[in-house]
Amino acid sequence: MRFMILIKSDADTEAGAMPSEEMLAAMGRYNEELVKAGVMLAGEGLHPSSRGARVRFSGGETTVVDGPFSEAKELVAGFWLIQVKSKEEAIEWVRRIPADPAVEQEIEIRQVFEAEDFGEEFTPELREAEERLRAEVASQQS
Structure with a gap:
């Protein structure tokens, strides 16, 4: 099962404040634990929303x-x-995330859909097309 662990923003992250050296080192050690355990697929921090955009679709x-x-x-x-x-x-992995005790933080855990979750609507043809795309993405990252 794949899970997306979402780190919520706060006033500091939205202001673009960088973590301390100690926090960066603690996160590095945590990431190393995830990698050594064979569970980490990806992990990144995001720039503040002031550097982002939203695209809204409505009525075509x-x-x-x-x-x-x-x-x-x-x-x-x-x-x-x-x-x-x-x-x-x-949840056990999330409990181990280094956290600053002086900062209130919320982390969300969401399971990622797998092909079998979509049922009969995900036809063999659609499944094959999805697998082709995933293989192409993997080859581009090699």
């Missing part, structure tokens, strides 16, 4: 809105993508 039209966006605690500051055996295992 698209609208682009540049950041920043309000409600920092509803925004994402970074993520990990991990592969584990259960939601419980994902």
Whole structure:
């Protein structure tokens, strides 16, 4: 099972504040644990929403809105993508994330859909096309 771990933004991350050297080192050690355990697929921090944009689709039209966006605690500051055996295992990994005890932080865990989750609507032809795309992406990253 794959899980996306979403690190929520706060006023500091939205202001573009960088983590301390100690926090960067702690995150590096945590990432190393994930890699050595064979569960980490990806993990990155994100620039503040002031450097981003939103694209809204409505009534056949698209609208682009540049950041920043309000409600920092509803925004994402970074993520990990991990592969584990259960939601419980994902929770155990999240409990180990280095956190500053002086800062209130919320981390969201969301399971990623797998091909079998889509049922009969995900026909053999659609499944084959998806597998071809994944193989192409993998070859581009080699």
